[in-house]
Amino acid sequence: MKTPMNVFNTAMKKKKKNRKGFSLVELIVVLVIMAILAAALVPTLIGYINQTRQSNSKNECASAVSAAQTILSSAYASPDKTYVNQSDSSKNVVFTTFTTGSADTVANYCDVVESLSEVYAGTTGESGTATGGVTKIGIKDGAVKYMVYTAENGDVVTYVGGKYSVGKTAGNDTTSYT
Secondary structure: OOOHHHHHHHHHHHHHHHOOOOOHHHHHHHHHHHHHHHHHHHHHHHHHHHHHHHHHHHHHHHHHHHHHHHHHHHHHHOOOOEEOOOOOHHHOEEHHHHOOOOHHHHHHHHHHHHHHHOOOOOEEOOOOOEEOEEEEEEEEOOEEEEEEEEOOOOOEEEEEOOEEEEEOOOOOOOOOOO
16 A cells, blocks of 8 residues: 555656656757857858958948048139148148159058058058058049958958949959059
8 A cells, every 4th residue: 555655755856757857868959059150150140240351341341542632622612633641741632743653652642541541551561562551542533442451350342433342352344543
């Protein structure tokens, strides 16, 4: 005969057996499902990261184009066609010599654009050539029509006639703007 205490003890033993936790198989199944979800998610996140990086590079180039146009407009408003650089008077840009293609004036103009737009200015290599920052600017009919900007992350943004393209090398449609 079972006493009430024996019935209670038997019921408690059954409850303890049901509370022993997850089995190893259940844990492995959950981990496999999580790994599959992570494998599907990582490439998507990497794509978003690259897209954001390129967007930042385009925005920096747009800032440089805007600064270049501001400098150009200011110089054309001046009677002597000179942009007076308020932060460094040794880097005033004179557009009468710029149109002749003087390398020093073009480099000076690129430096002033980088300074005004507050974008990555690049570095100067051992050969004395600039790597990064604004490397080329094309002006036609009083407007900035072409620019090549190399961002700090290595993206090369080419601005041609209102459109921006991002790649690892500059676009080659410069013939009518240089």
